[in-house]
Amino acid sequence: MNIFRIILSILVCTISALASYAESARMDFNITLPGYVRIEPVTSPVLVANITDRTGNLYAPMSSKFRVISNSKDTKTLYLQANTVTDGGYENAMFEQGGRVYIAFANLAKIPKSQSLANCKLGGQPKDSPGVVAYPVTSISGADSKFVVSKGKYEVYAGNGTTYVTVNVGSNVLKNSFASNDPKGFYQAVLSLTEADI
Amino acid sequence: MKNNNLIKSLILITTVLIGTVQAYGYAEVEQSVTTDVQPSVAISKITSQETGSINPANGVNTGLSASFKLQTNGTDEDYDFIVTSSILSMDGGEVSAYGQNGCLLFGNTTSLPTVTAIENARIGGNENRNVIAYPLTMGITNPMSVGFTNSTQYGDCWAVKVNNGTEGTLTQTVGQTPVVNTYSVGQDEAGAYRATVTFTAVSK
Amino acid sequence: MKITKLLPITLALLLGATGVYAAGGADAQSQDTAVYTLNLADYLRIATETEPNASDVSYGTEYSSATIDTAMTGVFKVISNNRTQDFYLVGTCPTAAGTTKCLYGADGDCKNLKMVFTKIDVPPAATAVTNITGGSPTTGENPDAIAFPLTITPNREDGPDESLSATWDTDKIKYTMNNGIETFTCTVSGSNEAQTFSTHDTDGQYQATLTMTETAL
Numbered sequence: 001m002n003i004f005r006i007i008l009s010i011l012v013c014t015i016s017a018l019a020s021y022a023e024s025a026r027m028d029f030n031i032t033l034p035g036y037v038r039i040e041p042v043t044s045p046v047l048v049a050n051i052t053d054r055t056g057n058l059y060a061p062m063s064s065k066f067r068v069i070s071n072s073k074d075t076k077t078l079y080l081q082a083n084t085v086t087d088g089g090y091e092n093a094m095f096e097q098g099g100r101v102y103i104a105f106a107n108l109a110k111i112p113k114s115q116s117l118a119n120c121k122l123g124g125q126p127k128d129s130p131g132v133v134a135y136p137v138t139s140i141s142g143a144d145s146k147f148v149v150s151k152g153k154y155e156v157y158a159g160n161g162t163t164y165v166t167v168n169v170g171s172n173v174l175k176n177s178f179a180s181n182d183p184k185g186f187y188q189a190v191l192s193l194t195e196a197d198i
Numbered sequence: 199m200k201n202n203n204l205i206k207s208l209i210l211i212t213t214v215l216i217g218t219v220q221a222y223g224y225a226e227v228e229q230s231v232t233t234d235v236q237p238s239v240a241i242s243k244i245t246s247q248e249t250g251s252i253n254p255a256n257g258v259n260t261g262l263s264a265s266f267k268l269q270t271n272g273t274d275e276d277y278d279f280i281v282t283s284s285i286l287s288m289d290g291g292e293v294s295a296y297g298q299n300g301c302l303l304f305g306n307t308t309s310l311p312t313v314t315a316i317e318n319a320r321i322g323g324n325e326n327r328n329v330i331a332y333p334l335t336m337g338i339t340n341p342m343s344v345g346f347t348n349s350t351q352y353g354d355c356w357a358v359k360v361n362n363g364t365e366g367t368l369t370q371t372v373g374q375t376p377v378v379n380t381y382s383v384g385q386d387e388a389g390a391y392r393a394t395v396t397f398t399a400v401s402k
Numbered sequence: 403m404k405i406t407k408l409l410p411i412t413l414a415l416l417l418g419a420t421g422v423y424a425a426g427g428a429d430a431q432s433q434d435t436a437v438y439t440l441n442l443a444d445y446l447r448i449a450t451e452t453e454p455n456a457s458d459v460s461y462g463t464e465y466s467s468a469t470i471d472t473a474m475t476g477v478f479k480v481i482s483n484n485r486t487q488d489f490y491l492v493g494t495c496p497t498a499a500g501t502t503k504c505l506y507g508a509d510g511d512c513k514n515l516k517m518v519f520t521k522i523d524v525p526p527a528a529t530a531v532t533n534i535t536g537g538s539p540t541t542g543e544n545p546d547a548i549a550f551p552l553t554i555t556p557n558r559e560d561g562p563d564e565s566l567s568a569t570w571d572t573d574k575i576k577y578t579m580n581n582g583i584e585t586f587t588c589t590v591s592g593s594n595e596a597q598t599f600s601t602h603d604t605d606g607q608y609q610a611t612l613t614m615t616e617t618a619l
Contacts, residue, residue: 024615025448027476029590030456031519035605036465069465073524073604161601243434250438254445254483264436304440309485327562330442372438384560384582388444388483392437399432 036071037158037195039078045191047082047169049105049135056133056178058171066193068143068163075160079197080145080167081153084132084189088114092152093189095121100136101147101154102174105187107131126179133182134174141166156193167191237272239279239399244367252391257330257381262372266397268342268358269365278351278400279358281336281344281368285329285393287313295393296354298322300346301377302334304391324379328387331380333373342366358397368397445483448614451585452477468548468599473591478614479559481583490618491554491575491586493517495547495610496525503573504610505552506535507595512568512575513554516595519608521546534598535573545602549595552588559583574618588612 042065049058070076084093084106091114093104104120106112112131120129142165144157156165246264253259268279285295285303288310295303297320305311306328311319319326338344341361348354358368454476459468480489493505495518508515518531530547533539539549554575556566561582569576590610 022615022617023446023448024613024617025450025478026611026613027450027454027478027588029454029474029476029517029519029610029612031470031474031608032456032458033468033603033605033608034458036461038464069601071465071601071603071605160604239432241432241434243436246436248436248438250440252440252442254443259440262438262440264438266434302438304438306442307439330440370436382560383445383481383483385562386442386483387485387581388442391440391442394435394437396433396435401432 033071036069037076037078038067038069039193039195040067041065042067042164045193047103047105047189047191049133049187049189051133051173051182051184051187053184054180056173056182058135058173061138061171062135062169064167064169064191066165066167068158068165068193070158070160070163073160076158076195078156078158078165078193078195079151079153080140080156080165080191080193082189082191084117086112086114086117086132088117091117093117093121094137094147094152094154095134096147096149097123097174102134102136102177103169103189103191104129104132104134104177105189107183108186108188109183120174120177123176126176127181129177130179130181131183132177133187134177136170136172136174138168138170139166141168151197165193235271237270237276237401239268239270239272239277241269241397241399242267243397252330254383254388257376257383257386258374259332259372259376261374264370264395266368266370267365268338268360268368268397268399270360270399271364272360272399273362274359276402277360278402279360279398280349280352280400281356281358281370281395281397282352283354283393283395285311285316287311287316289313290316294354295395296320296334296346297331297377297380300334300336300354300356301331302372302393302395303380304330304332304393306387307390307392309387309389319377319380322377322379324382324385326380327385329380330386330391331377333375333377335371335373336368337370338368339363339366342368344368352400370395442483445481446487446489446616447479447481448489448616449479450476451479454588454590462593465601467593468603469593470550470591473589475587475589476612478586478588478612479583480577480579480586480614482579483581485581486578487581488576488578488616490571490615491577492613492615493552493574493610494613495520495531496522497528497531498525499528501611502528502531504531504535505573505575506537506549508570508575512570513556515552515554515575516549517552517590517610517612518547518549518598519610521604522607522609534595539595539597541597541600542602544598546604546608547598548603548608549598550590551592551595552590555587555589557585557587559585571618576618586614 082093250260283295284292285305290313311328315326319329341363454474457472494501495504504518526546564580
């Protein structure tokens, strides 16, 4: 009797399964969206300081704006650095001093020595950095950021979508970077915001 | 007494004469009585498998067959023993269901095939919606014989010759694999397909 | 019993006996018939004859658009021996709820329509899809869901020359065909439908599935 019931159950299950079968076929379409990060300057990344008096201070602060487009769902870490030109070439110009981040600007008319830049970054005496003067990064707006001392650059955290990153540089010169051996005229530093940690 | 004997003889003779069909050629009396015996024939279907199914994936059917018993005291001069067939068409009524080499054409009974489709299937073409042809084999016991022929009188038919035999069994078998090109899953609608075969003795 | 009575009885019996088969008389059977009937069962087969290739996507300037690099083409084949056969083409894409119907915007003969693709690894909410399939998509309200054009080209391979009918049935195509063999070439190519693509559509694998089926899912 038990066996009969088992067989009956199997039959019922089989018939039910057969009754629910429907002829069908499928095809999957698959596409891949590659990662996309686009960084472009909205305003010039070249910061120019025009020293016109003996204070070394500027009439107005400087700023540079970047636009970042990212299709990542995760926050992207970008790298913001500044460079300036010495007789040693294109060198990193960001440094921290006394808890603040500064950018060193090199004289355009007379390219300073590499040692001059190094002295400025190391916090030497005003006369130790002829042709190099430094101004503070007052803020970075539009995205979270963190200055990495060991690298001499900022990590900037850009989320999904379009992000405008503005770097604001103050007009008050770093006192121990400016002396009488820093002539009036144009001093320059160039900002770059990159995906790669170069 | 003499009267009784005569009557008994008469009874015996009458019995012999009337019982000729069942016991012909077996004389019970030495005195033969000459009379005109009319030829007679009996045809009956003795076994058959007349229904089956077709696998739609390939047109193969489950097998069909029929056996007929033929008894006659007639000869091939007295009768034409013929096996004819019919299939129902949409636009021509009943027509012969034979094709090449005596194969048998089956027609959809709900979506009737056209005469054009039937004619196409006869010659093994592939433009024959709702017609499927299967091979047909016929056999008959010795000394009788059977063959496919196109007769002016009867059209396409399988013709049986008794060859002076008096009893034989005709066996017909419908092959399971369709004649090439006559079955197509796209052309032949689902449903019942039919062919009718008739074994007839026609007095000449 | 007298022989005179026996004779008629004997005659009657003999005539009765010979009546079983032909004796040249009125009830002779000189013909018999076999009526052969074969039942051809219903048959329906739906198969994917060709699977579509996968493709990368290229972006317009500043992520303004997404274009499929290589047209993706798949082919269904439907074989039926039924006088009339209904079947359906359904599109689905992965969503947080499982899958969501993703076909919309069909033209009159259902040969040109649109299909929504969604991200596979973390599928979006169904609302991202319905924002598009509703017919008035809004950029930003369909994250990780992108619609592309889909074309369907039917072709009669065998069977009577009767026409295939295709009608839009809420969220799928309903086909009716006569017995025969029909193929359906389905191609996704081109650029995204307007308002369905933005940076909210994050990088990764996206998928949409077409199913040809006997029953309305």
